[in-house]
Amino acid sequence: MDYKTQNIDTCLKLMKSADYVLLHFTDMLGYLKGRTIPAEEAETTLKEGVGFDGSSIIGGVGIEESDMVMKPDPSTFTVCPYYFYDKGVASFICNVHKPNGEHFESDPRYICKQATQKALKEGYEPTAAAELEFYLIQKNSEGEVYPVENHLIDKQRYFDIAPGRDMTESYRMDLSNALFAMGITVERQHHEAGSAQNEITFRYSDPQTTSDNIMRYKFAAKAVADKKYGWTATFMPKPWHGKPGSGMHVHLGLFNPKTGENLFYDSKGYAHLSQKCRYFIGGLLEHARALCAIVAPTVNSYKRLVPGYEAPVYVAWSKRNRSALIRVPEYFPGKEKEARIEFRCPDPLCNPYLAYAVIFEAGLDGIRKKIDAGEPVDANVYHLTEAERKKLGVKILPTSLKEAVEEWKSDDICIQALGKENTEKYMELKMQEWKEYEPHQPNDRNQVTSWELQKYLYA
Numbered sequence: 001m002d003y004k005t006q007n008i009d010t011c012l013k014l015m016k017s018a019d020y021v022l023l024h025f026t027d028m029l030g031y032l033k034g035r036t037i038p039a040e041e042a043e044t045t046l047k048e049g050v051g052f053d054g055s056s057i058i059g060g061v062g063i064e065e066s067d068m069v070m071k072p073d074p075s076t077f078t079v080c081p082y083y084f085y086d087k088g089v090a091s092f093i094c095n096v097h098k099p100n101g102e103h104f105e106s107d108p109r110y111i112c113k114q115a116t117q118k119a120l121k122e123g124y125e126p127t128a129a130a131e132l133e134f135y136l137i138q139k140n141s142e143g144e145v146y147p148v149e150n151h152l153i154d155k156q157r158y159f160d161i162a163p164g165r166d167m168t169e170s171y172r173m174d175l176s177n178a179l180f181a182m183g184i185t186v187e188r189q190h191h192e193a194g195s196a197q198n199e200i201t202f203r204y205s206d207p208q209t210t211s212d213n214i215m216r217y218k219f220a221a222k223a224v225a226d227k228k229y230g231w232t233a234t235f236m237p238k239p240w241h242g243k244p245g246s247g248m249h250v251h252l253g254l255f256n257p258k259t260g261e262n263l264f265y266d267s268k269g270y271a272h273l274s275q276k277c278r279y280f281i282g283g284l285l286e287h288a289r290a291l292c293a294i295v296a297p298t299v300n301s302y303k304r305l306v307p308g309y310e311a312p313v314y315v316a317w318s319k320r321n322r323s324a325l326i327r328v329p330e331y332f333p334g335k336e337k338e339a340r341i342e343f344r345c346p347d348p349l350c351n352p353y354l355a356y357a358v359i360f361e362a363g364l365d366g367i368r369k370k371i372d373a374g375e376p377v378d379a380n381v382y383h384l385t386e387a388e389r390k391k392l393g394v395k396i397l398p399t400s401l402k403e404a405v406e407e408w409k410s411d412d413i414c415i416q417a418l419g420k421e422n423t424e425k426y427m428e429l430k431m432q433e434w435k436e437y438e439p440h441q442p443n444d445r446n447q448v449t450s451w452e453l454q455k456y457l458y459a
Contacts, residue, residue, distance in 0.1 A: 283366020
């Protein structure tokens with residue numbers, strides 16, 4: 001159902017059957033936060049917002065300036081399926097403001113909006129899409145899911161369709177129905193490579209709207225799994241060693257905001273890409289190692305980014321080649337507007353608002369500076385020797401969160417996208433996370449520890 005509207009009065013009419021209203025926003029680390037109000041308070045809240053303690057939110061403010069206001073964005077109005085709460089519940093995504101009405105500079109949604117406006121001023125309209133993978137895990141009678149691999153819903157594989165054996169097919173249909181009811185257009189869904197691993201793809205939009213949809217997708221995936229099946233949906237990048245990890249491949253495009261022309265398309269270019277697109281790719285490759293601190297943001301992220309799986313490790317680009325960090329999806333004649341690129345190292349625990357902000361800043365930096373992307377690497381990068389990769393100039397992504405943050409310190413791309421204060425806040429949070437993990441490091445860096453399962457399984 002399409003709820004898109006900018007009209008407060010229309011929202012109030014649509015929520016007449018609601019008992020409660022969820023007010024959501026996202027903290028600096030990408031976790032969904034919020035509060036619930038009775039539906040009777042919706043009109044006042046839509047007009048004035050509702051206060052909260054910003055000092056208790058990760059990446060928020062100091063206790064001496066803790067009063068903040070969350071104000072619903074009417075265009076994000078939706079209604080949750082009734083069985084989520086066994087009552088009528090409407091929902092809004094909120095912008096975070098200071099008491100004086102100004103936008104809060106560290107609100108990730110505002111940061112993403114600012115990045116989009118900056119691109120528009122330079123003559124580029126960015127578009128974004130995402131493919132989020134996740135696992136479904138069955139709880140035992142005590143509600144536990146450890147060890148994870150013993151509680152998988154099925155043992156099926158990539159693209160399997162097996163009625164009676166693939167228990168996740170009906171789940172994906174139910175989740176697609178829930179997303180549709182919440183105003184998100186699902187394009188396709190399938191069983192992924194891992195046992196009980198899933199992917200549902202929804203329609204692309206601008207970076208802020210796509211980020212909103214990502215947060216609601218994760219919310220709905222968990223709600224459907226828990227409320228309808230008694231399962232757990234986990235977006236942890238690598239729940240266990242030896243199985244495929246879960247990624248969040250992002251698709252990126254640039255259009256002329258005045259003419260609608262796809263600025264990435266050139267009928268005569270390699271893979272039908274324009275020179276401008278190649279510069280954009282050059283910017284992403286140039287800053288890829290630093291971007292990892294945002295797009296692969298957890299200790300566990302680097303258990304996914306290892307050779308031997310489809311997760312990218314080597315900094316290269318190519319068409320159709322899933323061993324490359326940046327892939328150019330196949331172009332179909334007559335669909336010039338669909339020409340785009342796919343950036344493959346992000347995972348589902350990243351903050352999508354911050355991720356798109358830094359990704360587009362890196363790509364546009366490539367256009368501004370005309371950074372050469374180099375020649376595409378069409379061979380399977382995993383099969384190349386170290387000498388061959390070195391000859392082609394192929395670098396490797398960081399192997400740990402600590403290495404990614406250290407790389408970030410020598411690259412100012414994140415400061416350009418997030419601002420100095422937000423960059424320092426984020427860096428401090430990530431270094432704190434690494435210090436918490438250090439005493440639990442295994443001898444084999446690829447081993448998934450119980451510390452990671454406890455911290456990320458339900459994130």
